[in-house]
Amino acid sequence: MSRIADIAAALAGYDPQALSVGGVQAFLAQLVAPAVVSEREEVALREALGRVLAEDIVSPVNVPPHDNSAMDGFAFDGAILRDDSPTDASIELRVVGTALAGTAWRGALAAGDAVRIMTGAVMPEGLDTVIPQEFCKVDGDRVRFPAKVLRRGDNRRFAGEDLMQGQPALRRGERLSPAALGMVASLGLPSVPALRRLRVAYFSTGDEILSLGEPPREGAVYDSNRYTVFGLLTRLGCEVVDLGLVRDDPATLAATLQQAASQADAIITSGGVSVGAADHTRAVMQQLGDMAFWRVAMRPGRPMAVGLVPRSQQAPPQPGSAVLFGLPGNPVAVMVTFLAFVRPALLRMMGCHEIAAAPPPLLRARAASAIRKKPGRTEYQRGFVRAVAGALPEVRIAGNQGSGVLSSMVEANGLVVLHHDQGNVAAGDEVDVMMLEA
Template identity: 40%
Template sequence: MAQLSDDCFAFGGPMMSVDEAVAIIAARVTPVHDIDTVSLVDADGRILASDISAPLPLPPFTNSAVDGYAVRSRDLPPREERAFAVTGRVQAGALASQAIRPNHAMRIFTGAPMPEGADTVFMQEDVRIDEAGRLVVPAGLKPGANVRPAGEDIAVGSSALAAGRRLRPQDVALAAAFGLTHVEVRRRIRVAVFSTGNELVSPGAPRAAAQLFDSNRFMLMAMLARLGCEVSDLGILRDDRASLAHGLKTVADSHDLILTTGGVSTGEEDHVKAGVESVGTLVLWRMAIKPGRPVAMGIIGGTPFIGLPGNPVASFVTFVHVVRPTVLALAGAAQQRLVPMPVRAAFSYKKKIARREYVRVTLRKGDHGLLEAVKFPREGAGLLSSLVDTDGLVELGEEITKVEPGQTVGFLGYASLM
């Protein structure tokens, strides 16, 4: 399991910015050391543990990029069309039976190896066959046209996939193109997830009139699963310092991260802070972010702890900006800054300076086909419908104080946040 020092996340400022939080996490969290060897079928989403260099060039041999006719570039007509005798035929997966002869052409298909001596291919759409059965080609084709040289994509020995990459389907395809069947990846991060609060019951359990079904826990577990984590669902911890402390301490040795939601504000019934401090060390982050200012982070028995707000939108937003980079750092993944897509605002908005805010929006096509962001009509960090019925978040940086319709803003789609 991860073993961090008790002051790993210590921060002296009055309120932490989002960028400061991510920088501290990336610099001070130690990745897990265990390595798994997995088949390519199971590699998607895993974190590559070691660099992969190209064991062969891609493509491994020079081949035709089109269906057509292979010729020697020295035989290309410079000014007017020319007729060639056609001898031979090369299909994909087979070698030419002979070298190409001067002033001759050879029928060739996409992906087939180029015949010896040939270095240019005419597309079949650009040629014709005359009455004598000869190939007639136009003038003006450049030498080397429609040919894919060996190593054109990736040269042998070059760096192809770097350690720390979170593998995507296209990365898996590249490994397969090298003939690999397995890759080395970091083991999955083990995360214990609790909800806290006497007001919560799990779906399926009897619910009293003053209670709510717990939704945050299931949202967070789904988000963790998308990040490739092994998740332990540890249910709901009640608003009691002793039971909170016991539950947190019990799971610390067997997990890489402990994640809770609720109970991290400053009210007298918010017991997470005291519970953590009785079994570990906690630095209460007051992040300059809306929604989601109350976020707690600390260390319990060497294992990092993060306590998220109880309001679902605040929990979602702070997961993206605190939990996600922590999980990636623990997994040895390279940190990648979220890059908002520029869109036009179709709303007005005012905010405080020196605080980053996230506005829930839906995209629509506006004038001239430009994408516009339409703000969800209601405010409130407790509105699950505002996450369900929107496409993503508009990110408003610390320096922004207002938004006017037509202004360019940065949009983060939900799919890019997990």
Template identity: 40%
Template sequence: MTETIFPEANSPEAVFPETTASEPLSCFDPAVNGGAMLPVAESIERILSQLSWPQQNEEVALAEAVNRVLAQDQISTINVPQQTNSAMDGYAICAAALKENEQQSFKVVGQVFAGGSYPGTVSPGEAVEIMTGAPVPAGTDSIIMREMTELQGDQMTFSGPVAVGQHVRQRGEDISAGSAALSAGCLIRPQEQGLLASLGMQKVKVYRQLTVAVFSTGDEVVPQGQPLPENCIYDTNRFTLMGLLQRMGCKVIDLGIIEDNQQVMESTLSEAAGQADMVISSGGVSMGQADYIKLALQAVGEINFWRIAMRPGRPLAFGQLGSDTGTVAGKETGTDTSKTPFFGLPGNPVAVMVTFLQFVQPALRKMMGQRDWQPVRMTAVAEHTLKSRLNRIDYSRGIYRINDQGQLVVSSTGAQGSGILTSMVQANCLIEIGEPLAQVEAGQSVLIQPFGD
């Protein structure tokens, strides 16, 4: 792999850096498996260098476009607002003709509602009653709020200064005709959906929706709906992953629980790669776990097992299913390569969520076509001592809030074991303690990643 200098973890370039083409990953990376641990930032860089931006797009109805990514710039054909209009209920006047600090009296000569217009030109000393959204009449330049006026007969009076342009929305001040209202690579949230609707859009071109296949591994993992045998656990991670993927707008293929068998694993991986844009498993990626998973992955792709300098979630497998010379059987996903990215996440429930957020999410954002994405990071004040370990990033589960002094503060949820799923349920953020720190003292600043995406 070509060496590159990776930016600080909280910089915009930390998520989608410009990378050069790298050598294919393999199951055995001596630099990693020999004992050294990869930094989180370098791991993200390696992952993103293996992925391509999307090529295929489709046209969808605006009502169905939420959580999709725009495939082309959206150029406005109209001004928004279309006409200069009132931002308040009140009276339209010519403020430029006013004398400073004098009580002013105006003759009310008409009325205009939203959707209508005033037919003439208003002279100095005249006013037109106007409703919010109505076009500002010719000859006027400002709006006096109704609450600031008194009306006796057809005479309107007010006192106090008035600025030219007060409470007036100028034509095209939001979006001007011919300008790009939204750029390609923009995720369509409800607010973008509303903006597109304001342009009169009925359909938009978006990148193709991703399909992700998910399965769990381990003979100790059992499905819900049956008695729990001794020394076994109910399958948790598959449901967590499906929920995370659905929130990102992905289609999900649920492959269930795969037994500890190399042939079954190879068959499952090959089938999943033919149906999906990405395949994600949980469990079976620790260095001491069954070799059949590593051998199965090696047989159907180019997979690297890494140890990441982080907690929770140190073991991670990533690579590509398929080959350079062949094609993935049955693949009709529209990707520009025969290979399908694969993530093997740890088995512990909290570690699955943390590694998904730190590694899988940025990979999916790139594959979705979402440009300039980065995880939200904010600085908060620690309310108590937060423990960590040198030379790794610690992702503690935290609760952030605004205290009585107006400060953004954060505290941990308590016990931080990677199997304590309630620590994620109680949390509203991850507390990110960097490699150089063994702990953060109460009153010191610390980075947090609020849950939200």
């Protein structure tokens, strides 16, 4: 039995002619369960955004390396603070020096002494509390402040409070965010061990598609899908292989798919996976690889294909195959199916652990107006979410929801996810929203 058939047989209720969104996600999780990428390389920190860690990063130092002040103010021994002090009690201390960030202050201290201290400066030995300067009145070498505005230990950061030496700072399979780059830098590390980039080849299909620079002609449209897919893959951190525009010719399609399989870990096509007279992509895919063709119970994006294309037509489909995602031809359907299905699958293939590869969490928002919806399919409607003071965010539907209308996708900052069994939504009802990256 083929790999595709094995997975299909193991999924309860699998019906390729009426597959739910959840069914597609479960199928793809099985198909790409083993990470494709295993090769690793050392990557300079400035080049590591979006890369997947090949191994744990263990902290070689404490962060911060020493106890330090979280505020500009005055450091003192908090033992003088008493819980039973009167509400209007104040404390007066003698200021004997100044501790600056980057230089430890090592002067002599007596009872009742304080040190003026800057944010990040090492806490002088014997002092454990910092009173922020805005609470203080300074008169010469004396500082006075209300006793009840803080407790012992306030505004002191401990050595290793962020990261302890010898403890994992980041785990294998994490995808490096801007915050993660800063964390690595705080350890003094100039580079990270990363898995190589996932290679993804993509192309558009159809005689009705024009490449940029071609003159307009009747019945033809310019190829937007390649640029949408390019943007989605680039943002994901993939190595992209653009194979251009492929006409509705079976031999050309077959040659392009074979070229893509020989160069990439995954292949993305747009168009040609329905049953139209000129949709040769479906037949060629079936001829070359181990394929499944679906009608997904969703809107937009009903037709979809997934499968394995061997890197050599003399080899069996597994191992040594590229994973193929055949997406619909309509521009919005391409983007929605990529976000719902392809992105999580590619993250798994990149070597991300399960949490990093999971779809983004859904935001709860209130519908600004009624939304029509029939149970029995999942709908992704373009919406614009705005914050509402003291309440859930509000989402309004963003313009024309046609699957070929990119302008409303540009206007939107999220997709309203209307689930399979959900019906009409009234104004004010809570809905789920998949937020889009800016």
